[in-house]
Amino acid sequence: xxxxxxxxxRQEARKALKNKVLHAALAGLQExxxxxxxxxxxxxxxxxxxxxxxxxxxxxAIDHLDILLETLADRICKNGGQVFFADTGEDAVEYCLKVAxxxxxxxxxxxxxxxxxxxxLNESFEKAGIETVEADLGEYIIQLADEHPSHIIAPxxxxxxxxxxxxxxxxxxxxxxxxxxxxxQAARKALREKxxxxxxxxxxxxxxxxxxxxxxxVSNEGNIRMASTLPRVHIAVMGMERVTARxxxxxxxxxxxxxxxxxxxxxxxxxxxxxxxxxxQADGPDEFHLVILDNxxxxxxxxxxxxxxxxxxxxxxxxxxxxxxxxxxxxxxxFAYSGPIGTVITPLLTGINRARDLCQGETLCGACREACxxxxxxxxxxxxLRAKLAEGDPAWGVTPAGRMEKGMMTTWSKIISSREYYDxxxxxxxxxxxxxxxxxxxxxxxxxxxxxxxxxxxxxxxxAKSFNELWQKKYR
Amino acid sequence: xxxxxxxxxxxxCLVDTFFxxxxxxxxxxxxxxxxxxxxxxxxxxxxxxxYNSGYRNEALIAATRFIDIFENAETIVCPSGSxxxxxxxxxxxxxxxxxxxxxxxxxxxxKTFELTEYxxxxxxxxxxxAEFNGRITYHxxxxxxxxxxxxxxxxxLIEKVHGCRLVEMDESGRCCGFGGSFAVxxxxxxxxxxxxxxxxxxxxxxxxVVGGDMGCLMNISGMLxxxxxxxxxxxxxxxxxxxxxxxxxxxxGFKGPRGQVTEPDKPFLEPLPPGILESFGDVNNQTKVFAxxxxxxxAGR
Numbered sequence: 001x002x003x004x005x006x007x008x009x010r011q012e013a014r015k016a017l018k019n020k021v022l023h024a025a026l027a028g029l030q031e032x033x034x035x036x037x038x039x040x041x042x043x044x045x046x047x048x049x050x051x052x053x054x055x056x057x058x059x060x061a062i063d064h065l066d067i068l069l070e071t072l073a074d075r076i077c078k079n080g081g082q083v084f085f086a087d088t089g090e091d092a093v094e095y096c097l098k099v100a101x102x103x104x105x106x107x108x109x110x111x112x113x114x115x116x117x118x119x120x121l122n123e124s125f126e127k128a129g130i131e132t133v134e135a136d137l138g139e140y141i142i143q144l145a146d147e148h149p150s151h152i153i154a155p156x157x158x159x160x161x162x163x164x165x166x167x168x169x170x171x172x173x174x175x176x177x178x179x180x181x182x183x184x185q186a187a188r189k190a191l192r193e194k195x196x197x198x199x200x201x202x203x204x205x206x207x208x209x210x211x212x213x214x215x216x217x218v219s220n221e222g223n224i225r226m227a228s229t230l231p232r233v234h235i236a237v238m239g240m241e242r243v244t245a246r247x248x249x250x251x252x253x254x255x256x257x258x259x260x261x262x263x264x265x266x267x268x269x270x271x272x273x274x275x276x277x278x279x280x281q282a283d284g285p286d287e288f289h290l291v292i293l294d295n296x297x298x299x300x301x302x303x304x305x306x307x308x309x310x311x312x313x314x315x316x317x318x319x320x321x322x323x324x325x326x327x328x329x330x331x332x333x334x335f336a337y338s339g340p341i342g343t344v345i346t347p348l349l350t351g352i353n354r355a356r357d358l359c360q361g362e363t364l365c366g367a368c369r370e371a372c373x374x375x376x377x378x379x380x381x382x383x384x385l386r387a388k389l390a391e392g393d394p395a396w397g398v399t400p401a402g403r404m405e406k407g408m409m410t411t412w413s414k415i416i417s418s419r420e421y422y423d424x425x426x427x428x429x430x431x432x433x434x435x436x437x438x439x440x441x442x443x444x445x446x447x448x449x450x451x452x453x454x455x456x457x458x459x460x461x462x463x464a465k466s467f468n469e470l471w472q473k474k475y476r
Numbered sequence: 477x478x479x480x481x482x483x484x485x486x487x488x489c490l491v492d493t494f495f496x497x498x499x500x501x502x503x504x505x506x507x508x509x510x511x512x513x514x515x516x517x518x519x520x521x522x523x524x525x526x527y528n529s530g531y532r533n534e535a536l537i538a539a540t541r542f543i544d545i546f547e548n549a550e551t552i553v554c555p556s557g558s559x560x561x562x563x564x565x566x567x568x569x570x571x572x573x574x575x576x577x578x579x580x581x582x583x584x585x586x587k588t589f590e591l592t593e594y595x596x597x598x599x600x601x602x603x604x605x606a607e608f609n610g611r612i613t614y615h616x617x618x619x620x621x622x623x624x625x626x627x628x629x630x631x632x633l634i635e636k637v638h639g640c641r642l643v644e645m646d647e648s649g650r651c652c653g654f655g656g657s658f659a660v661x662x663x664x665x666x667x668x669x670x671x672x673x674x675x676x677x678x679x680x681x682x683x684x685v686v687g688g689d690m691g692c693l694m695n696i697s698g699m700l701x702x703x704x705x706x707x708x709x710x711x712x713x714x715x716x717x718x719x720x721x722x723x724x725x726x727x728x729g730f731k732g733p734r735g736q737v738t739e740p741d742k743p744f745l746e747p748l749p750p751g752i753l754e755s756f757g758d759v760n761n762q763t764k765v766f767a768x769x770x771x772x773x774x775a776g777r
Binding site: 458459468 | 487489491492493494495496497499500503513515517518519520521523525526527528529530531532533534537538541566569618619621622623649650651653654655656657658659660661662663664665666667668669670672694695697698699701702
């Protein structure tokens, strides 16, 4: 499992809030991809309603996961591949290491994959003395800088051209430049050598198909195709939810994925991988392994409230519209997955209590749901997580929130349970606000715990007469 | 057309306690249309604050009370998108394990309408004879736009207000950073989001911001006031009830600094000459056009 730092949401968010460069980069990204995706959905020949069809399709697959996974594994094996079901991230990494050791692997090239970020595969391989090279340009930059991705599909979005130029000068020994084509060329040259000399390729899996027994990967740089065809051994790691029943489903889901992720009609490279190279075939590895990862997903599957999140196809469309993500960037979320999807999946995979701030640091605006190519109701699940935090839930190991908030809510529920209490409390509050500093008719400072409001905003005081009082007097 | 049904008013607690003038504006709108109104005076809150914080048991107390009070109403109208979203959508989630209340909640949800939705979709009126002078911009509150999918209706109503001009701000549908307790619990993030909203309002040079949810408007006006920006903030009910060319005359809304209501009839920034758009390259929306110009004002990104 990768390191979990969800507790540091506030600190990391505060840091990012000062980073104007990050804000400009994310504003540009959202302007291009967020708005582009919306336009791309509208331009679908079937209409934007295709998202609802895709939702049904995904949920059907999730509801039949047991059969689909069994069928998938069976067919992959028939195609000459090997399948390993990993209960935990550690099991998955251990299996990959075992295969690597058996083949005396010295160097691994990786296609871009979030699930291997989730299980911290790179760190374990490096620890085992196996060089592991990220082959996606963004991921490569992040790896050279010894950082983690801050966006699901644009991992280095937080870095400037200048920073990347300096990084390449230092790590690749090229003269400094901040010219993107030159930098890309330099990375390409460095990576080409790695591709040609790697003994093993590791990739993720965008979707698998039970009907045909294959996995599908998409990329725009071709890095996944290189990683899965050049080396002798290819291991693909997939989250267990990424399976579909029919090949036909891929048509719809990949068209939506490309639109949601990058406002494209289709990704540049789409690879269908169903096993090792067969006799007579020119390309492909000698061995193909598929690692199907649980790592907490069964528990999500078992909870009807959160099952829907397994429908996610990790396109990052929700990151590209989220107003909170635009301000705090991806690192604040403290785990592989950031933005609205991270807000829901990270607590479920890594612990709800410690990810408290992820669940509460959202405005529930609903932009993520509108942007989701498979119409996942993220706000609903954020609310469900908040309910777990408020009341506690032994099934998820959640201990309830602090007594102060609970006390406030209990008091509130007493006040609103009768108009008499409500009016009486209103009177007291009106008296209380007389103690507050008022300037130009506005309250300038509120006492804790409400002082957050007046950090940057004034507040209009409570009205002298409530609407209720005015109604009784004037309109009844 | 059959005579409109009598309306039962659902006045959100925020309007009741902080902004009763918004409730009064709603009353005036329907009284002028000759529609009979009632207001159950024991109503308090729909339960949204507790629900959004995860306190479902507490929210249930408010929700059952709401259903008991409003159940016999023929039509319920409310000047808030988020409260209607709560009643129409979240009640179903809240009562999903309580069958008897679930059915009642479904019925209530189907007859509870947000103000602009009720006027445009049900009563099918857009011209209420309102008058207001000035440039107006409309902020799409999230629960109205995403929760209830209401964004056309308020615009159609504003366009029919005599004397005013609707100008669209950049990303009117982007969250203002209110989010209920979020604004208090995560003030720094909320402030950063609000600053973007304020920036697009100021850049536009509109004298008045109109919206349909007092939470967002309280947030927006709170920062405008703090920063001494002479921009007025109005609930759409106040605009639609206005029969005076200037809001000041009816004593509506927030006052600018030192109590004056300023309405610049010219935008802060002059519109750009035609053709300049193309010179910026791939530009297709207003902010980008404004961005190079307003940098000299310190308002650019």
